Amino acid sequence: MSALRKLAHRIGIWPDTVITEGERDKARGERGLHKRQIKLGAMIGQKDVVDRRAKMALNDVREAAEREMAARRARADRARAELSEIDAKLDVAARDAPSAGRRPRRRM
DSSP states (O other): OOHHHHHHHHHTSSOOHHHHHHHHHHHHHHHHHHHHHHHHHHHHHHHHHHHHHHHHHHHHHHHHHHHHHHHHHHHHHHHHHHHHHHHHHHHHHHHHSOOSSSOOOOOO
16 A cells, blocks of 8 residues: 555545555454453452452361361270270280180099
8 A cells, every 4th residue: 555545544535445444443453352351350350359269268178177187086096095905805805715725624
């Protein structure tokens, strides 16, 4: 395109449809880009809010999970202690019992 043709279009002496369409497409693109930038900014803000909420929920769940884990550990410790007591009683009973390999003598 010649510079004279562009100048005539800019001044308004001779409107050029090709240039007009290009300017219109450029304006549409800029408007669309602006809309998308606004939506992107809103989504980034929402993402920040969602991230903060997720961290808060995770902390709440973590605290509850740690309490549950401590309770289960205490229950497991009590169970181990009871099992060791039972094992000790069985060991004592096995020592005191007569041997399974020998029969007791009969008195005649």
